[in-house]
Amino acid sequence: MxxxxxxxxxxxxxxxxxxxxxxxxxxxxxxxxxxxxxxxxxxxxxxxxxxxxxxxxxxxxxxxxxxxxxxxxxxxxxxxxxxxxxxxxxxxxxxxxxxxxxxxxxxxxxxxxxxxxxxxxxxxxxxxxxxxxxxxxxxxxxxxxxxxxxxxxxxxxxxxxxxxxxxxxxxxxxxxxxxxxxxxxxxxxxxxxxxxxxxxxxxxxxxxxxxxxxxxxxxxxxxxxxxxxxxxxxxxxxxxxxxxxxxxxxxxxxxxxGGKAPVVVFEDTDIPKAVEDIAVAGYFNAGQDCTAATRVLVQESIHDEFVAALAKKAAETKTGAVDDEDVLYGPLNNANQLKQVKGFIERLPAHAKIEAGGEQVGEKGYFFAPTVVSGLKQDDEIVQHEVFGPVITVQSFSDEKQAVEWANGVEYALASSVWTKDHARAMRLSKSLDFGCVWINTHIPLVAEMPHGGFKKxxxxxxxxxxxxxxxxxxxxxxxxxxx
The missing domain is CATH 3.40.605.10 (Aldehyde Dehydrogenase; Chain A, domain 1)
Known part of the structure; x- marks a missing residue:
């Protein structure tokens, strides 16, 4: 029937x-x-x-x-x-x-x-x-x-x-x-x-x-x-x-x-807090957000520690039914979007490493697991283009100059964030980052009184x-x- x-x-x-x-x-x-x-x-x-x-x-x-x-x-x-x-x-x-x-x-x-x-x-x-x-x-x-x-x-x-x-x-x-x-x-x-x-x-x-x-x-x-x-x-x-x-x-x-928000994490940041907040900002709404924290740039001295913590957090993050109060996000919006997200993962270069997730979840609907991908280069497809899914990429940078260069090195310019305890550095990057919004030690909060919009594409x-x-x-x- x-x-x-x-x-x-x-x-x-x-x-x-x-x-x-x-x-x-x-x-x-x-x-x-x-x-x-x-x-x-x-x-x-x-x-x-x-x-x-x-x-x-x-x-x-x-x-x-x-x-x-x-x-x-x-x-x-x-x-x-x-x-x-x-x-x-x-x-x-x-x-x-x-x-x-x-x-x-x-x-x-x-x-x-x-x-x-x-x-x-x-x-x-x-x-x-x-x-x-x-x-x-x-x-x-x-x-x-x-x-x-x-x-x-x-x-x-x-x-x-x-x-x-x-x-x-x-x-x-x-x-x-x-x-x-x-x-x-x-x-x-x-x-x-x-x-x-x-x-x-x-x-x-x-x-x-x-x-x-x-x-x-x-x-x-x-x-x-x-x-x-x-x-x-x-x-x-x-x-x-x-x-x-x-x-x-x-x-x-x-x-x-669209957006491809850089999340620039320096070695002096509080790693557990940054991982917690970035995971929420990256996976909320299944990453289907133009401001989502899905492109993380981490200073090389803390890269391995950060990636391990983020992968652990991804494994703990749940997606699932609409009435489950323990889930952070639901499915991707449609079959075409699921296919697009899968395509990015299937086309990953040999030097990339899937640290967590990377697959569809369940037999019904368009659910995709919280995913972390490391080992990426600046010109990789998944770094340059908007995935619009629960996928966080991680790159390792050496110094502030390289961080800014890579952060700005995409065609999108909607939102970004900087994670550091150094106030002067935060102010320098808030000027240097070519994005309509720069968050400092947070990512994704919006208020009615402040503008939302970007530059470039x-x-x-x-x-x-x-x-x-x-x-x-x-x-x-x-x-x-x-x-x-």
Whole structure:
């Protein structure tokens, strides 16, 4: 007997709808490898409808006083708390994530981030007015950019949706957001939450819209004539494609792409503490995090001791079922990602050594063991390219100069960390490391008040913070004559 699959639907102008042409795709739970739902495979007609709804709602939403937009976002945050167990269940099924970790590590920061941007809604100030030409006064207006086409990833589908809609809506923009085709469930639930709040407070339904679909759906959204801005969190390849598509009509683009974070460990560090923290930061969410601590550079004098301790910690780290409170992470998100991670391990050069893990775990789902690989060289594939899995590589460096050279010697530039008791060294490296974030004696904490975003092929634009809020606004100069 076959269990009926749940039917997910698009959310357009306040209504849940199937794709106009009826096409669907199956959604698979990565913890079981089995389909649990179907979702629309949205095409041009669906994109047209969502963009029209957002465009119609924009003038009304834009012209609200900031306090009214704040009120909406604060109520959305409250509703997230009230419906937290529904969100947790949806995200766990979406991604195979441990339920306890979604509850403790995702719901609280998401609620906090929405409330942060609710406050930012009332900070649309410009520089003070002044006279810069005799007889004239200049003022600066901060305005929303318009309709925003947003594409969220599958590693944190729920949280990344928050990072996109919250600053956009706070600034007065309207939103059409597309979750990944492998993880649409939590975003569809978010649509129900936001739609109910907009209805209750009497605001246009088209302020927030969700389109399920694949890469083609995303391409149609970015190339559509209505959006003034395209925002994507995803791979470097996807970011380049979005930038190229958006260039055809000069849309503003916001890109948060891949990462290959260096973790630079000096001989004076507290090895047990560093190993403990780095393992968590490397294996959390199955290493499916652009900032994950997966590329460790260790000073040669402590290399062997560090590798032995890290391998022991990896062997103690558990992956497994969503209801097991002792596991640190769940499965990889999909079969293709499992194949990619396996491929990196299968192609390791002869000089590399697998110190721990290196294999799939279990017969069902896409679980992969916590892995440590040592003996690597700077130009090895696994050092240069993003694995996006629970794999930590270790290299040995001789001195500070070599550490900086190797740390910067990749095409990504999102996040990094330095582990040392030497304050002056930490300050030198915080300047020298070419990454959007440098953590010192820690790795991966984020707060709503501080920006997240990188350089080079990690993209441009910032998430979180006032800088992320600024990205969803435009600047207008108004000059008035003081003469009769």
């Amino acid at each position: 076959t269990t009926a699959l749940r039917r997910l639907r698009n959310y357009i102008d306040g209504e849940f709808r199937d794709a106009a042409d009826g096409r669907t795709t199956e959604v698979v739970n990565p913890a079981t490898g089995e389909a649990y739902a179907t979702a629309p495979l949205s095409g041009a007609a669906d994109v047209d409808a969502a963009m029209a709804a957002a465009e119609a709602a924009f003038p009304v939403w834009r012209d609200l006083i900031p306090a009214e937009r704040q009120k909406v976002l604060l109520k959305i945050a409250d509703r997230f708390e009230e419906r937290a167990e529904e969100l947790i269940a949806a995200e766990s099924e979406n991604c195979g994530k441990p339920i306890a970790l979604v509850r403790s590590e995702e719901i609280p920061p998401m609620v906090d981030q929405i409330r942060f941007f609710a406050g930012a809604a009332r900070m649309l100030e410009g520089r003070s007015a002044g006279e810069y030409m005799e007889g004239f006064t200049s003022i600066i207006r901060r305005e929303p950019v318009g309709v925003c086409a947003q594409v969220a990833p599958w590693n944190y589908p729920m949280m990344m949706a928050v990072w996109k809609f919250a600053p956009a809506m706070a600034a007065g923009n309207t939103v059409v957001i597309k979750p990944s085709d492998t993880t649409p469930a939590s975003t569809v639930l978010i649509a129900d939450i936001i739609g109910s709040v907009l209805d209750e407070l009497g605001h246009p339904r088209g302020v927030f819209n969700v389109l399920c679909g694949d890469r083609e759906t995303g391409r149609l959204m970015v190339e559509h004539e209505v959006p003034a801005m395209a925002s994507i969190t995803g791979s470097v390849r996807a970011g380049m494609q979005v930038a190229e598509s958006a260039s055809k009509d000069l849309k503003r683009v916001h890109l948060e792409l 990690s993209g441009y634009g910032k998430d979180l913070s006032a800088y992320g809020f600024d990205d969803y606004t435009r600047i207008k100069h108004v000059m008035t004559s003081l003469n009769d």
